[in-house]
Amino acid sequence: MRYSGDHLCRAHFVASVERRVKRELRAQVDLRGGETIAVGMSGGKDSTVAAVLLREILAERRDVALVGITVDEGIAAYRPAGIASARRLCASLGIEHRVIAYQETAGVPMDDVVRLDPAAIPCGYCGPFRRQALNRCAKAAGADFVATGLNLDDTAQSILMNVARGDVEKLARLGPHAMVQEGLVPRIQPLRMIPEAEVYLYAMLRGIAFHEATCPYAERAQRGRFRDLLNALEADSPGTRHAIVRGYDRLRPSLEVAFPPASLRACAQCGEPTANELCKACDLRDHLRLASEARG
Ligand code: SF4
Numbered sequence: 641m642r643y644s645g646d647h648l649c650r651a652h653f654v655a656s657v658e659r660r661v662k663r664e665l666r667a668q669v670d671l672r673g674g675e676t677i678a679v680g681m682s683g684g685k686d687s688t689v690a691a692v693l694l695r696e697i698l699a700e701r702r703d704v705a706l707v708g709i710t711v712d713e714g715i716a717a718y719r720p721a722g723i724a725s726a727r728r729l730c731a732s733l734g735i736e737h738r739v740i741a742y743q744e745t746a747g748v749p750m751d752d753v754v755r756l757d758p759a760a761i762p763c764g765y766c767g768p769f770r771r772q773a774l775n776r777c778a779k780a781a782g783a784d785f786v787a788t789g790l791n792l793d794d795t796a797q798s799i800l801m802n803v804a805r806g807d808v809e810k811l812a813r814l815g816p817h818a819m820v821q822e823g824l825v826p827r828i829q830p831l832r833m834i835p836e837a838e839v840y841l842y843a844m845l846r847g848i849a850f851h852e853a854t855c856p857y858a859e860r861a862q863r864g865r866f867r868d869l870l871n872a873l874e875a876d877s878p879g880t881r882h883a884i885v886r887g888y889d890r891l892r893p894s895l896e897v898a899f900p901p902a903s904l905r906a907c908a909q910c911g912e913p914t915a916n917e918l919c920k921a922c923d924l925r926d927h928l929r930l931a932s933e934a935r936g
């Protein structure tokens with residue numbers, strides 16, 4: 641591990657990941673018993689490792705329930721294998737598995753979005769659609785928290801992206817969420833301080849099966865530019881990702897004071913919480929309709 645100078649054998653590496661995840665979980669959430677945690681499961685390595693570790697860390701906590709949720713974005717070349725992988729994982733962990741499709745929430749699968757609005761960056765639609773679907777399904781499952789597989793690289797990228805856009809309000813609202821807002825299930829991110837390569841290595845060393853594929857629309861995502869930038873910075877100065885996230889964590893209390901969460905109301909179309917008349921997902925669905933009508 642170049643950022644720490646540690647050279648670990650297999651057993652110590654595995655134990656080190658587990659120790660860091662346990663510590664992070666404890667720092668993010670105080671489980672008093674009776675809670676349900678919904679784990680967002682794409683079937684990929686990050687959410688698979690997050691689910692396995694949560695199951696193991698909480699093995700003694702019979703008073704805390706886990707439920708797996710997979711969002712079906714409607715990407716025929718990619719998603720079905722991920723759903724199958726998540727289903728197998730939930731069966732092996734002995735937890736309930738629920739699937740929610742964009743078809744049921746946004747009313748349109750991503751393959752249609754790309755066809756109807758080919759000029760748009762698909763992830764611009766997919767991100768808000770996913771947040772809406774995951775939140776709705778988590779509420780239906782009675783979940784108190786939604787755990788995601790977000791790793792250190794994802795977290796540092798999100799911080800950089802919002803800084804680069806000057807979107808300070810969004811920066812103040814990145815998870816994990818300590819505050820509970822009516823209608824929004826707070827996010828927890830147990831892998832937040834684990835680099836992506838270590839999540840991958842951990843899964844390999846433990847023989848944890850996952851769905852290894854990239855979304856066909858991912859190459860059009862802006863995030864890729866920030867991933868490359870961050871990888872170059874990390875190669876030059878190991879520890880950059882940790883420094884970005886730790887620095888952000890120190891700034892965060894001030895950001896939360898300067899940008900307190902807006903008061904939320906129910907979206908006029910879907911009922912999900914939003915600061916505006918319509919939530920971002922419904923806004924985008926209307927935008928999609930207009931974009932496709934304009935194309936004839
Ligand atoms: Fe959706 Fe973009 Fe992720 Fe593909 S890469 S699943 S389009 S957010």
Ligand code: ZN
Pocket residue numbers: 907908909910911912918919920921922923
């Ligand atoms: Zn809505």
